[in-house]
Amino acid sequence: MLRRLSPLWLALLLSFSPLLGCATSExxxxxxxxxxxxxxxxxxxxxxxxxxxxxxPGPMSAGPTPPSASPERAAPRAGGAxxxxxxxxxxxxxxxxxxxxxxxxxxxxxxxxxxxDHITALTETIGPRLTGSSRATKACxxxxxxxxxxxxxxxxxxxxxFPVGFDRGPWSGRMLEPEAKPLVFCxxxxxxGTSGPTAGLAMKYPTSVEDVESKASAYHGAWxxxxxxxxxxxxxxxxxxxxxxAALDAVGIAGRIRGGxxxxxxxxxxxxxxxxxxxxxxxxxLRGDQLKExxxxxxxxxxxxxxxxxxxxxxxxxxxxxxxxxEIKGTDLADEIVIIGGHLDSWDGATGATDNGTxxxxxxxxxxxxxxxxxxPRRTIRFMLxxxxxxxxxxxxxxxEKHKDEMPKISAVIVHDEGTNYVAGLNATKAQKExxxxxxxxxxxxxPEMPFRIKEVNALPRPGSDHESFLDAGVPGFxxxxxxxxxxxxxxxxxxxxxDAVIPEYQKHSAMVIACAALGVxxxxxxxxxxxxxxxxGVARGGRRFLGVSTDEAMKVTQVMEDTPAAKAxxxxxxxxxxxxxxxxxxxxxxxxxxxxxxxxxxxxVKRDGKDVVLLVELPARPESAPAxxxxxxxxxxxxxx
Numbered sequence: 001m002l003r004r005l006s007p008l009w010l011a012l013l014l015s016f017s018p019l020l021g022c023a024t025s026e027x028x029x030x031x032x033x034x035x036x037x038x039x040x041x042x043x044x045x046x047x048x049x050x051x052x053x054x055x056x057p058g059p060m061s062a063g064p065t066p067p068s069a070s071p072e073r074a075a076p077r078a079g080g081a082x083x084x085x086x087x088x089x090x091x092x093x094x095x096x097x098x099x100x101x102x103x104x105x106x107x108x109x110x111x112x113x114x115x116x117d118h119i120t121a122l123t124e125t126i127g128p129r130l131t132g133s134s135r136a137t138k139a140c141x142x143x144x145x146x147x148x149x150x151x152x153x154x155x156x157x158x159x160x161x162f163p164v165g166f167d168r169g170p171w172s173g174r175m176l177e178p179e180a181k182p183l184v185f186c187x188x189x190x191x192x193g194t195s196g197p198t199a200g201l202a203m204k205y206p207t208s209v210e211d212v213e214s215k216a217s218a219y220h221g222a223w224x225x226x227x228x229x230x231x232x233x234x235x236x237x238x239x240x241x242x243x244x245x246a247a248l249d250a251v252g253i254a255g256r257i258r259g260g261x262x263x264x265x266x267x268x269x270x271x272x273x274x275x276x277x278x279x280x281x282x283x284x285x286l287r288g289d290q291l292k293e294x295x296x297x298x299x300x301x302x303x304x305x306x307x308x309x310x311x312x313x314x315x316x317x318x319x320x321x322x323x324x325x326x327e328i329k330g331t332d333l334a335d336e337i338v339i340i341g342g343h344l345d346s347w348d349g350a351t352g353a354t355d356n357g358t359x360x361x362x363x364x365x366x367x368x369x370x371x372x373x374x375x376x377p378r379r380t381i382r383f384m385l386x387x388x389x390x391x392x393x394x395x396x397x398x399x400x401e402k403h404k405d406e407m408p409k410i411s412a413v414i415v416h417d418e419g420t421n422y423v424a425g426l427n428a429t430k431a432q433k434e435x436x437x438x439x440x441x442x443x444x445x446x447x448p449e450m451p452f453r454i455k456e457v458n459a460l461p462r463p464g465s466d467h468e469s470f471l472d473a474g475v476p477g478f479x480x481x482x483x484x485x486x487x488x489x490x491x492x493x494x495x496x497x498x499x500d501a502v503i504p505e506y507q508k509h510s511a512m513v514i515a516c517a518a519l520g521v522x523x524x525x526x527x528x529x530x531x532x533x534x535x536x537x538g539v540a541r542g543g544r545r546f547l548g549v550s551t552d553e554a555m556k557v558t559q560v561m562e563d564t565p566a567a568k569a570x571x572x573x574x575x576x577x578x579x580x581x582x583x584x585x586x587x588x589x590x591x592x593x594x595x596x597x598x599x600x601x602x603x604x605x606v607k608r609d610g611k612d613v614v615l616l617v618e619l620p621a622r623p624e625s626a627p628a629x630x631x632x633x634x635x636x637x638x639x640x641x642x
Contacts, residue, residue, distance in 0.1 A: 098442045099523070101375045102516045106446065108369055109512035116504050118146070119353065119361035123499045128348035130189050131387045131394070132162035132271060132319045139344055140322050143385050146364050147326035150371045152383070154326035159388070159398035162271050164278070165315030166190045168348045173284065177305040178297065184287040185257075185308075186349040186495065189269030191279050193312035200254040202294050202304040205235065205244075212247040219251045223306045225295055226258040228288070237586055238578060238607070242554070245281075255282030255308070259291035264494045267349030270552050271391055278314055323386050323395045328370055330380040330522065337406065338522045339382045339413040340366055340514060343389030343396075343466055350497035354488065358502060358510075359416035360385055365511035366518060377522035379411060386466050389417075392550060392559055396466035400473050407473045411527035414478045415467040416514065419491065421484030422506040423513045425453040427461055431529040432476065439520045443513050450509050455481065459535035476528045480514075545619055547595050547604075551577065555585055557606075566604070569617040575606035580617075595619065 098106065122129075122139065129136045140156045147154035166189050173183035176199060187193065203222040206212045212219055227235040236244060248256075260266055265287050273279060286294075297304050324344060330336065342359025346352025367383045388394025400407065416423070428436050437454040444452040460477060462468050467477030484506055491497040521528065548564020549557050549571060557575045560567050571577075577585045580594035581602045604615045 098516070099520070101373070101523075102442070102519055104373045105369050105375065105515045105519065106512055108373055109365075109508065109515065112372075113365065113508040113511065114368060115361050115365040115507045115511045116502075118364045119357045119502060119507065120499060122360055123351040123353045123357050128168070128350065128352050129344060129346045129387075130166060130168070130269075130348040131321055131345040131389075131391055132165040132315070132317075133167050133348065134165075134315070135167075135348075136345055136387055137320075137322075140324050140385075140387070143324040143344060143360070143364065144326070147324070147367055147383065150368045152326040152328060152367055152371060154324070156322045157325055157399075158320050158322045159395050159402070160321050161318035162321060163317045163319075164190065164271070164273050164275055165317060165319035166269070166271075167313045167315060169193070169311030169313060171308075171310045173286075173306070173308040175294070175304065176307055178302050183290055183306070183308075184263075184265060184495065185284050185290075186265050186267050187282070187284060187310055187312065188267065189348055190271055190273055190314075191269065191312065192282055192314075193310035194255070194282055194308055197307055197309040198254050199305060199307040202257070202298055202306050203253075204295075204298055206248070207236065208240075209243050209247045212244060212251060216251045219248060219253055221252065221254050223254050223284070223308070224248060224256050225291065225298065226256055228259045228291060228295075237584070238576075249281065255284060257284045257286050257291060257294075257306075259286055259288040262288050264288075264490070264496070265349065266493050267347040267495075268493065269347075270558055272558055275314075275316055282308075282310065284308055284310075321387055321395065323384060323399055325382065325384055326367060327380050327382040328367070328377060330377050333378045334380050335409055336379040336527060337382050337410045338377075338379050338518055339384055339410060339470075340416075340518045341384035341386065341413070341466065342416045343387065344385040345387040345389055345395075346497070347390055347493050349493070350491070350495050351499065353497050353499045354419040354486070354491045354501050355493065355497055356389070356417045357499075358420045358507060361507060362416050362511040362514055366515040369511065369515045370519060375519055377519055378524075379522040381518050381522050384466075389466055392561075393466055393469050396469035397472075400469045404473070407470070407475050410470065410475045411524070412476045412478060412521050413467050413470040414480065414514070414517065414521075415465050416480055416510065417465040418463075418480065418482045419486055419488040420501065420503045420506050421482040421486045421488070422450045422503075423480045423510040424451060424483040425455060425481040426478050426517075427455050427457045427481065428478070429458075429460070429529065429532045430456055431531060435524065435526075435528060436521075439524070440517055443516055446512065447509060450484075450506075452513060453481075458532070460533045462535070471534055474530055474533070476530055476533050480510075482510075545595050547571075547580075547591060547617070549577070549591075551588060551591070555587070555591075565617050565619050569604060569615040571604060571606065571615060572608070575608050575613075577604065578607055578612065579603075579605040 121142070126139050126142060127135055129139045144154045144156050168189065171187065171193070173185050175181045175183060200221045200223050201218070203219055203224050205224055205227050235241070265285055267285070294304055294306070340363055342356045342363050344360055346355060346357070351357070363383050363385060370381065384399070386395035386399070389396065426436060433454050433456045440452065440454065460471060461479055462471065463479055465479055467479055471477040484503065486501065486503055486506070491501045546564070548561040548566040550559040551557055555577045557571060557573050557577065560571050560573060577591065579585060580591065581598050583590065583594040585591055585594065598619060600619050600621055602617055602619065604617050606613050606615065
């Protein structure tokens, strides 16, 4: 939030201007504002396509020139008084003073923030940015152009390809009978749409193949309601359910409808498909309360007619996927690196504002603030916007693999990926805290309503974001502690992840804090310590255990993460998880619940090649204190995964 000096502050500042180095009114009249410290690259024409994608929106305005830290280069501020980039003016009054260069950054961040311009252009002009989509390609070109306009060396670096791309078009749905009303829903990415508006009766999920065959004419063209809630437990599962689904496909249903959690509609999807065998099943993810209403009407014997129109498009592959990289070169320690970033991609059920447009916007703004301030960091500050994060940290993992020689040179990777709440601190090991706490303590005084702290932890948290790729390579990877009034779960992967969920004053403050932290870490005499940064594998998310697999909705394993309990037990891609211990597995949440409640040794039963295979799994002991391993990792703010 912009902090204006009160009349009293202005009077005091002018009274003591010779002591503070501020210009008097006569001096202001005879002096011109200083020029920018960093030359600006020419802005690319808005309609000029970049080498890696379509035309991108034009770059943001660079804004006014900040004042120098020296009195001779103080810039005049609107309204009459000269603004001096000093601790007195920016509000740091204790012995914990900001370095002069940090104070300059703070002044610019308060006086000329562009962070909301960045996120508005990203979410409203480009929109959602599913990895492998046309919009993701456009977003990469746009972000590169923004960095270049700030005067940075910037590039788009391809990290891999997807076999099939996916573009989501418009979608709509409604109940036609017994009453007309709109329906709130989405479909998964990489799933088919309808062939235009498709109307049909709502039918209960059948209990057997015989049930389908005896009512084949009724099921033909129908929208089948998948069981949910308490009713799901009594429904067929495993192999029997697969047979029922095949029978439904054979009679030609319109599609399937499953419910979300309450009023939230979650979007996901599996990119591991092939052009030779594209998915054909249409599935609607409907708001949970609306599904229950329809189920109740059907149970009461009412005829319910629904209509959906979904325009999804598969893009023939291979489709290139890329990261965006820009940097401010260092001076005497230029070969060492501090990385600031977040993921550029999003799910496409909304516009990806808080996951992770907010982190993209602060990363861009930090780059602009540092470049505009003319600071010269000792280490190179690299800005990275990864894609493929939502599919398993693919872009950042590929970067680490490709640039192994850089890993020993990286002092820190700091990721912003927890929505719009303000940046309130960092978790750090004891050795790191001893360095970071005195360095960043002044950040806690920038706004009394937004405190900042360094919290000591036994290992750096792994809440599920791109810093983990670097942690796996032994590089200190940090995930900002964030606090505030925003409810991250409300927008996380839901229909509510839109620009109106973003809190401007939090974004401005976060960009300011991140910029100061980046500069401070880059100017340290030594790289940050690496000892003790990683907890035992199989423990994450605030100390909670995980198995180490990704699954589809049928509980088939789509990915086994390296060096995890699942990998060590011999779980393979394509296995269908049936049980963990004695607990039956019907949905993803069952995996997390079973793993957390199991002993250190348990079994995982999988269906492999039509046969049940029992595997012995060894899990880490449950931490005595979950926060000890994860500190303030937002375990509760991200859905528990397997």
